[in-house]
Amino acid sequence: MTEQRADDEHVEVLLARLRRSGGRVTSARRALLASLLAADGHHLTAQDLAEAVQRAAPDVHLSTVYRALDSLEEKGIVAHTHLGHGRAVYHLADEPHQHLVCERCQAVVEVPADVFAELATTLEGAYGFVVGAHHFAVVGRCAACAGAQSEPAAGS
């Protein structure tokens, strides 16, 4: 698959960015970015990522994943969001999108950032508040659950 090749290149670009920012390129980080890229659109927890990374490099510890994510986030390469409850989910920072989280079935719907453009303008005008580009979650009911009447299947 030529997609794999494209992804590999993308990883190298991100690593170059990391190095330029004073970070160091290690196999753990390479695997981490590859996993993030492969997930493409999925929302991965640190746990998920650790498992993915460990498929390629079994010795990488969960705490290393946390620290690598922190580091990558500091450099603006990765971003995280809290989708309800407690766990954070991570994604590459270069895919601007917002999340709609269903409070009942936990489904996550991604929405292109520009859907929020109008709201962002309003908020900035009225409150001087600048909406973050990658850190946004709206909780509600997805289409499938919107009709259901039972109480939320799980709290957010």
Add this chain to the structure above:
Amino acid sequence: MTEQRADDEHVEVLLARLRRSGGRVTSARRALLASLLAADGHHLTAQDLAEAVQRAAPDVHLSTVYRALDSLEEKGIVAHTHLGHGRAVYHLADEPHQHLVCERCQAVVEVPADVFAELATTLEGAYGFVVGAHHFAVVGRCAACAGAQSEPAAGS
């Protein structure tokens, strides 16, 4: 202050609602609702609430606060939101508002729910997603921090 009297009445109304839903009225719950009401607009964590409650009833345990909040939430009297990081904040469900959280200074700005009405309509039309009335947090930069360039003071 006549305000105190109004609050007391409000607490009783909520307790009546609780009782009608099959819940039981206890001094812990009365104190909890009173604290929630007194906070009026502040965002209290379970910890905060426990401390407030304990000023009136020193024996109330943190876990009781958690359980009481769960119970009240189930009955639609209380709602919680996650403002970044992990901790949840609670408030009475009858004060519809949304939260803008500053990712840099952690300030919380409250916004009347209707500011989001247009977005809600859009999301429902395009995705069938029904935005929750009381469970919503937008992360970004508050007016004071919007200009600042340093990295976020604390992650959300």
Add this chain to the structure above:
DNA sequence: ATAATTGCAAAGTCTTTGCAGTTTG
């Protein structure tokens, strides 16, 4: 009475930290 609630202590999740040993630039 009897089902809900509570206090307390213990356990659980998710994340962070201290340290000594490795690796990268």
Add this chain to the structure above:
DNA sequence: CAAACTGCAAAGACTTTGCAATTAT
């Protein structure tokens, strides 16, 4: 070589749970 990174184990913050005793209805 110096600074950054890593593995591991231990600690931390926040929340949930099991149980026996208590209390509201």
